[in-house]
Amino acid sequence: MTLExxxxxxxxxxxxPRLNPANVVTASRFLTLPPLWWAIAHGHHQLATLFIVICGxxxxxxxxxxRIFDCRSxxxxxxxxxxxxxxxxxxxxxxxxxxxxxxxxxGFVIGLGxxxxxxRFVYIRRAGRxxxxxxxAMERIVAYTGYLIGFATGGMEVTLFYWAFVPVMIxxxxxxxxxxxxxxxxxxxxxARSASIVASVVAGVAGxxx
Amino acid sequence: xxLVPENVFRWLLVLVTGGVAAAWIVHDVVLIARLRGADRRDxxxxxxxxxxxxxxxxxxxxxxxxLRFCGVL
Numbered sequence: 001m002t003l004e005x006x007x008x009x010x011x012x013x014x015x016x017p018r019l020n021p022a023n024v025v026t027a028s029r030f031l032t033l034p035p036l037w038w039a040i041a042h043g044h045h046q047l048a049t050l051f052i053v054i055c056g057x058x059x060x061x062x063x064x065x066x067r068i069f070d071c072r073s074x075x076x077x078x079x080x081x082x083x084x085x086x087x088x089x090x091x092x093x094x095x096x097x098x099x100x101x102x103x104x105x106x107g108f109v110i111g112l113g114x115x116x117x118x119x120r121f122v123y124i125r126r127a128g129r130x131x132x133x134x135x136x137a138m139e140r141i142v143a144y145t146g147y148l149i150g151f152a153t154g155g156m157e158v159t160l161f162y163w164a165f166v167p168v169m170i171x172x173x174x175x176x177x178x179x180x181x182x183x184x185x186x187x188x189x190x191x192a193r194s195a196s197i198v199a200s201v202v203a204g205v206a207g208x209x210x
Numbered sequence: 211x212x213l214v215p216e217n218v219f220r221w222l223l224v225l226v227t228g229g230v231a232a233a234w235i236v237h238d239v240v241l242i243a244r245l246r247g248a249d250r251r252d253x254x255x256x257x258x259x260x261x262x263x264x265x266x267x268x269x270x271x272x273x274x275x276x277l278r279f280c281g282v283l
Contacts, residue, residue, distance in 0.1 A: 046213045053226075136261020144268050147227065154223045157275040164271045172264055183253060 016073040022066035023076055026083050029058045033090055040094050040153065048153035055087050056146040077132040081120070085113055088145045095152035105162040109145065112169045116176065123180040129188055133180050137172040144168075224276055231272030238265040 032055040039048035062080060066072045089110055096106040116138065123133050144165060151161045214222070242262045248255045277283045 042211075044211045046219055047211055049219075049223075050213065134257075136258050137264040138261075140261060140265040140268055144271075147272075150223075150226075151275075154219070156223050156227065157279050160278060161271070161275050164275075168264065168267060168271070175260055179253070179257065 016071050016076070018073075018075060020066075020071035020073075020076070021069045022062045022071050023079055025058055025062040025065050026076070026080050029055050029062075029083055029087050032058070033087060036091060037094055040098050040100065045153050045155060049150055052091055052146065052149045052153060055091075056143075056150075059084065059146070074130040074132055078120075078130065081132065082117075084142050084145075085117055088142070088149065089113060091149035092145070095149055100155075101148070101152040101158055102162050105166050108166045109148070109162075109169060112173050113145075116173050119173075119177055119180045126180075127185050127188070131186075131188075133176065135172070135176050135179075138176060141165075141169055141172050220279075224280060227272050227279075228276030231269040231276065234269040235266055235273070238262040238269070242266075 032051045036048055036051040036055070039051060059080070062076075066076060092101070092106050092109055095101040096103045120133060124131060148161060148165060150156075151158055213219075239262075242259060245255060245259055245262075250256065250259075274283065
């Protein structure tokens with residue numbers, strides 16, 4: 001017996017499998033965290049810097065993979081954002097815990113990052129579909145966050161870079177909060193699903209991590 | 211464990227921070243310039259403009275930090 005696979009119907013939304021090259025690259029960033037921890041714990045500044053650079057470069061490679069293999073999806077964007085939060089949050093906690101970075105600004109960075117994540121889930125609930133608010137400013141501050149860990153591991157102007165980060169991050173979170181909570185939502189694309197989206201996204205993240 | 215001599219590591223930090231920051235200022239200034247004439251009331255355009263301005267601010271912080279690291283400021 002053979003199974004007939006229905007051909008894609010013109011105009012129907014394209015379904016991208018969650019296990020795709022871009023998401024695999026995104027997930028592989030987690031592999032840099034144990035060696036990063038080991039390097040920081042043993043005082044290897046250069047190795048720790050190398051691992052956080054690899055983590056940051058993989059963040060760029062996943063976007064490239066998504067374009068090359070044509071597997072961009074709302075889930076992939078969310079998974080990327082969540083991976084950024086986990087990797088950089090973990091890195092910041094490590095450098096603060098081992099005294100390589102000041103604790104107070106690290107607390108601000110993590111607190112504001114969590115607030116931004118919560119805002120994104122509220123935005124998804126408002127929209128009723130898996131949608132990622134594209135923040136051009138947040139993309140830039142996330143890159144800065146990756147650099148923050150590198151500044152700590154490399155011992156480069158740590159106090160200046162960490163304290164300068166806080167006001168910039170506050171301004172961006174306030175701007176994005178207004179956009180996600182108060183401003184009108186963009187129209188859904190044709191064929192967009194609606195459902196209990198927060199649950200499906202959380203389940204999707206767990207599924208991709210398996 | 212040293213991968214490269216300490217002074218090489220310092221110069222790599224300067225290159226990766228200062229070099230990227232300098233290139234980023236040019237990148238975001240060009241993108242802002244391209245938005246000239248776009249509808250300012252369009253939320254997407256406003257988001258882009260805000261993001262590029264923040265990018266320039268962050269890149270300036272990167273340049274200042276790099277110059278301090280090099281003992282220039």
